[in-house]
Amino acid sequence: MTGTTLTRLRGSVRAAWQIVRGVVGETAYETYLEHHRTHHPGRTPMSEREFWKAHIDKQDTNPGSRCC
Numbered sequence: 001m002t003g004t005t006l007t008r009l010r011g012s013v014r015a016a017w018q019i020v021r022g023v024v025g026e027t028a029y030e031t032y033l034e035h036h037r038t039h040h041p042g043r044t045p046m047s048e049r050e051f052w053k054a055h056i057d058k059q060d061t062n063p064g065s066r067c068c
Helices: 003-023 028-039 048-061
Strands: none
Touching (some): 028 048
16 A cells, blocks of 8 residues: 555544544534533533533433434
């Protein structure tokens, strides 16, 4: 493989990994932090632990179309 091909392959793998992270919800906290910085400047965001507890509690209260 040439350097250019390897660079493209690495970029493709990184992009695919980010898609997978989004699908499984792993990026939810990062998305929350971005939203918080934009819409609530000067306020302290929840810690990651607090965020996931609130997230799970919300899903348990309002499961919507979740399968389980």
